[in-house]
Every structure is written in structure tokens, then in C-alpha cells.
Amino acid sequence: MVISLRRRPSVRICHFSCAQISLTANLIAHLQSTWRSSVYDHFHAPTIVCHLDGHIMHKFMCRSIHPTICVSRADYEDSTSNLKRHIELCEPMDTPEAQTMQDFAHGVTYSWPQVRYLIAMWCVCSHCPFSIVEDREFQKLLQMLYLKIRLPSHFTIARDIRVITDSAETSLIKLFKVSTDSLVHLCVDGWTSPNVFSYLGITVHWHHQASIHHVLLDYVQ
Ligand SMILES: [Zn+2]
Known part of the structure; x- marks a missing residue:
């Protein structure tokens, strides 16, 4: 028919x-x-x-x-x-400002910095490889949600994670300076990868408000 x-x-x-x-x-x-x-x-x-x-x-x-x-x-x-x-x-709008206005009018909450931050945090918290952002099916999934989404490369993700780590370092120092209600436990973990590279990880663990927290302080090859 x-x-x-x-x-x-x-x-x-x-x-x-x-x-x-x-x-x-x-x-x-x-x-x-x-x-x-x-x-x-x-x-x-x-x-x-x-x-x-x-x-x-x-x-x-x-x-x-x-x-x-x-x-x-x-x-x-x-x-x-x-x-x-x-x-x-x-069709792309003429200017970024016009595009932002257009998206806002349609209730779009997409934000390029937020996409980068969320993907960086996802890779870190869920132990995903940075190259996952270049996975075609993953990109299609996001494009289904927002047609004009822009995705970072795995190099950008790696850079963003370094920036987040540097920023977290300052916050962590501040936290340990004011927090006196718990002991801080340092842990050193060394291992060798299958391609014979040696690594040393330094982590810190502490107890705060009925839960245990862990942070990686450094990671040395
Ligand atoms: Zn069309």
C-alpha cells in the first residue's frame, strides 16, 4: 500500500x-x-x-x-x-551562538565540556580504555540521543584525566589537612605487566562517615 x-x-x-x-x-x-x-x-x-x-x-x-x-x-x-x-x-546554524539558542529552545542539555568531563570520569571509574570513545557503535548510540553530538578523541580523554587528577590533588591535600577523625593508610603496590614493564602504585585509604575511601596518589613506571 x-x-x-x-x-x-x-x-x-x-x-x-x-x-x-x-x-x-x-x-x-x-x-x-x-x-x-x-x-x-x-x-x-x-x-x-x-x-x-x-x-x-x-x-x-x-x-x-x-x-x-x-x-x-x-x-x-x-x-x-x-x-x-x-x-x-x-542543517548547521550560521553561528555557535545561534546554535546554542536553538538547542536551548528545544530543551537540549548537551554541553561539550560536560561530555568531555563525563566520558573522562566514566573511563576512570569503570576502567574503560580511552579508545572506547572511538567505538563506532558507541558513537551511533550517542548520535541517536543527540544528532549533532561532538565526541573527544582518546588523546583528549587522556589529557582531561590528567587535568582532573591535578585538580583532585589540591582538593585531597586540603581534605587531609582539615580531616582529623580518621587514620590514613598508605599502600604501595608493585607489579610487572605481561610486556615486562614494572609499575609502582601508591594508594591511600581512610575511613570517613561510615565508609572507606581509596585514592590513587601516584603511578610510577
Ligand atoms: Zn535533513
Whole structure:
């Protein structure tokens, strides 16, 4: 039950077996000829789909940088709001400020510094390799949540973790200076990796408010 249309005024019918479609090819061509907005230029000629419950939808496929994305509209509607919304997300805005305003208006909470911070913390806390940010499936997952997400390279993640570590060092010194309610236990752990590199890790452990905390102080090769 699918009809594919060329741009007006010609119409090509691929399949026309649904009795619930009462519009003739001429009428459909007429409808298409009434679409004056330039937003239609962003899309391929629409495909008409008839659902079993009788609803007829126009499906507009993006012809720009996201050709797999489709925007649907009921056949009785002529509003271009959904089409415009797609274009705003699909095509880059002229300036970063305009882009930020646009995203804010659509309730987007994406922030490039926060993405870097959260990925760095995720790699550290969950022992993930930095190269996980370059995993194609992981990138697709995030792009599904926000189409224009920008992801850091594994070099950036490594740099960010060093910055976070330096910052944490200052906070830790401050914490130990004011905290006198617990003993601090230092631990040295040495081992050799399979590729015969020797490492020395220095950790500190302490008790605070009914829980035990650990921090890596240094890591020496
Ligand atoms: Zn598009």
C-alpha cells in the first residue's frame, strides 16, 4: 500500500491496491502542487503510506546530510512545523551562538565540556580504555540521543584525566589537612605487566562517615 510520488506535477504509482485510498493520482498531484514552502526542497518526493486502520501518511525522507531520517505527516495536514524542526536540527546554524539558542529552545542539555568531563570520569571509574570513545557503535548510540553530538578523541580523554587528577590533588591535600577523625593508610603496590614493564602504585585509604575511601596518589613506571 505504498505510493511514491515524483516532484510535482507528475506522479508515479508503485503500488495501489489499498481500497481505502480514495484520492486519485490527479488529486494527489494537485495537493503536491499546493506545497509552496521551500522546506519541501530539503526532502525527497514524499512516499504515501496507507495504514491498516485507514490513516494515510506522507513520509518525507531527508535529502541532506541525514538521508535515513524520515518525517511523517498525516495526509490531511499541511503544517510544515515538523519538517522545519527537522531542518533546524539537520542543517548547521550560521553561528555557535545561534546554535546554542536553538538547542536551548528545544530543551537540549548537551554541553561539550560536560561530555568531555563525563566520558573522562566514566573511563576512570569503570576502567574503560580511552579508545572506547572511538567505538563506532558507541558513537551511533550517542548520535541517536543527540544528532549533532561532538565526541573527544582518546588523546583528549587522556589529557582531561590528567587535568582532573591535578585538580583532585589540591582538593585531597586540603581534605587531609582539615580531616582529623580518621587514620590514613598508605599502600604501595608493585607489579610487572605481561610486556615486562614494572609499575609502582601508591594508594591511600581512610575511613570517613561510615565508609572507606581509596585514592590513587601516584603511578610510577
Ligand atoms: Zn535533513
